[in-house]
Amino acid sequence: MKRYDDVVEFHGHSCPGLALGYRVSLRALKEFRRRAEDEELVAIVENNSCAVDAVQVMTGCTFGKGNLIFRDHGKQVYTFIRRPSGKSIRISVIWERPEETKEEKRLWDAYAKGDRSKKVLDFVHSRKAAKIRQILDAEDEELFAVTKGKSALPPEAEIYQSTRCALCNEKVAEPKARTRDGMMLCIPCFDKKGNK
Numbered sequence: 001m002k003r004y005d006d007v008v009e010f011h012g013h014s015c016p017g018l019a020l021g022y023r024v025s026l027r028a029l030k031e032f033r034r035r036a037e038d039e040e041l042v043a044i045v046e047n048n049s050c051a052v053d054a055v056q057v058m059t060g061c062t063f064g065k066g067n068l069i070f071r072d073h074g075k076q077v078y079t080f081i082r083r084p085s086g087k088s089i090r091i092s093v094i095w096e097r098p099e100e101t102k103e104e105k106r107l108w109d110a111y112a113k114g115d116r117s118k119k120v121l122d123f124v125h126s127r128k129a130a131k132i133r134q135i136l137d138a139e140d141e142e143l144f145a146v147t148k149g150k151s152a153l154p155p156e157a158e159i160y161q162s163t164r165c166a167l168c169n170e171k172v173a174e175p176k177a178r179t180r181d182g183m184m185l186c187i188p189c190f191d192k193k194g195n196k
């Protein structure tokens, strides 16, 4: 089983979003036990934040394998579906960061306005570290609302034949090629001239 350190190494830094994605993944793995070696687990993520990097490392649902599906809803919601049963778990993040004091609000404000003095930076770093700790230490119930059920499975990743673009001669997967004047074109070449 991968650990939080592995996730940080992949992502490049530790941050509250990553910590949330890590916890989401642990919750999903608790349900499904093992990570996706191939495509047996599918993740549908409704944002493209730091959290998704944790999901990829922890669950093995990755963009490249096609079992990570991005729906651009801007929501902290993660659905994991098991193949072939369709058994699913929907994890919605409900965690709220603790109320800030007036002084803390003032320091965040200063940071947002570009203040990079030692006092402000020390504050920001310690707040972030505290937030990460809180997320890593929280109970599942404080972090998530979980719904279990059955979900329709997205289609398996398909492997397509490729063809060559008549203009740039680079290879392009057939379903992505466009035709103009009887020529097969890649999307960038197709978009270059005409077809406005």
Ligand SMILES: [Zn+2]
Pocket (backbone or CB within 6 Å): 011, 013, 014, 015, 017, 018, 050
């Ligand atoms: Zn991050």
Ligand SMILES: [Zn+2]
Pocket (backbone or CB within 6 Å): 165, 166, 167, 168, 169, 170, 185, 186, 187, 188, 189, 190
């Ligand atoms: Zn082309």
